[in-house]
Amino acid sequence: MNQHQPLPWRMPNLIRLSIMLHVAALIGVVLAPRFWGIALAAIIANHLVLTLSGLWPRSTWLGPNWTVLPAEAARRNEIALTIDDGPNPDVTPKVLDLLDRHGVKATFFCIGEHAARYPALCREIVRRGHAVENHSQHHRHYFSLMGARGLKREIEAGQTTLASITGSLPRFFRAPAGLRNPFLDPVLAKCGLRLAAWTRRGFDTRTGDAGTVAARLLKGLRPGSILLVHDGNCALTSAGVPVILDVLPILFDGAEKAGLRFVTLSEAFKG
Numbered sequence: 635m636n637q638h639q640p641l642p643w644r645m646p647n648l649i650r651l652s653i654m655l656h657v658a659a660l661i662g663v664v665l666a667p668r669f670w671g672i673a674l675a676a677i678i679a680n681h682l683v684l685t686l687s688g689l690w691p692r693s694t695w696l697g698p699n700w701t702v703l704p705a706e707a708a709r710r711n712e713i714a715l716t717i718d719d720g721p722n723p724d725v726t727p728k729v730l731d732l733l734d735r736h737g738v739k740a741t742f743f744c745i746g747e748h749a750a751r752y753p754a755l756c757r758e759i760v761r762r763g764h765a766v767e768n769h770s771q772h773h774r775h776y777f778s779l780m781g782a783r784g785l786k787r788e789i790e791a792g793q794t795t796l797a798s799i800t801g802s803l804p805r806f807f808r809a810p811a812g813l814r815n816p817f818l819d820p821v822l823a824k825c826g827l828r829l830a831a832w833t834r835r836g837f838d839t840r841t842g843d844a845g846t847v848a849a850r851l852l853k854g855l856r857p858g859s860i861l862l863v864h865d866g867n868c869a870l871t872s873a874g875v876p877v878i879l880d881v882l883p884i885l886f887d888g889a890e891k892a893g894l895r896f897v898t899l900s901e902a903f904k905g
Contacts, residue, residue: 637825640824640826641828643819643824646697655677656677656680689813691832697819698829699829700860701832702858703857703859703903707902707903710857711894712897713855713858713894713896714899716740716741717741717864718769719745719867721759721866724876726865729865730764732882733762736883739764739897740896742865744767746771747771747773747795749799764898765900766802767796767807768789768796768827769810770789770792770807771789773810777810777814778811782820785821790825793825805827805900805903806828806900807822830860830899832862834859835863836861836881838863838878842872844880844884848888852885855894863878
């Protein structure tokens with residue numbers, strides 16, 4: 635299946651300034667070798683800023699990054715529920731039943747190898763009216779340390795796997811753990827993908843208390859918010875229940891009381 639048309643790519647200002655700094659440091663060392671220490675310190679400081687930018691999932695310093703829905707969606711009182719790290723054969727079917735029961739549409743950021751292991755479940759997500767988007771092929775813990783070629787392989791493999799299962803190419807990409815580096819933005823542009831982070835997260839992979847997770851998601855909830863929970867790698871409650879299953883009803887009730895409506899990312903961006 636063909637890829638999306640490439641998106642226009644503009645070098646982020648931080649990367650442009652970093653290149654200029656490296657060139658200036660090199661010229662400075664050539665013209666005045668005794669100041670090599672200052673040049674080295676400047677380069678180290680620059681790389682620290684680049685690293686911290688990649689470790690901040692909601693940062694836009696390394697390129698466009700959707701942390702809220704478009705203004706038009708916010709004006710329609712829309713919010714998005716995004717669910718990461720699945721599909722999971724034990725959790726995802728129960729999540730789908732909850733979504734059906736409450737009339738909520740969600741966006742599932744699926745890991746390619748998990749989708750390949752459970753293709754029928756991935757197709758069921760789409761059949762029930764939800765969206766499947768790209769969360770990389772393998773969810774490597776060192777994803778943010780990969781070079782451009784490695785990132786391209788991971789992302790394109792995820793595109794191919796998910797498209798072959800669902801029949802539709804993902805339009806959005808979410809980096810594993812939200813971590814990235816300066817090479818990711820041009821790779822996504824070539825693949826025709828938009829980077830999507832979140833507005834609020836529940837930290838439900840570490841916290842098993844549903845009330846605490848739901849409170850994090852509902853705090854400051856407003857039109858245009860993108861919320862993050864997990865059907866894969868989610869924590870368990872004290873009763874041994876995947877915490878997402880206890881969190882979602884609380885979240886849905888809070889959103890309804892606030893007059894907010896859940897949509898998929900694709901619906902929000904084309905609406």
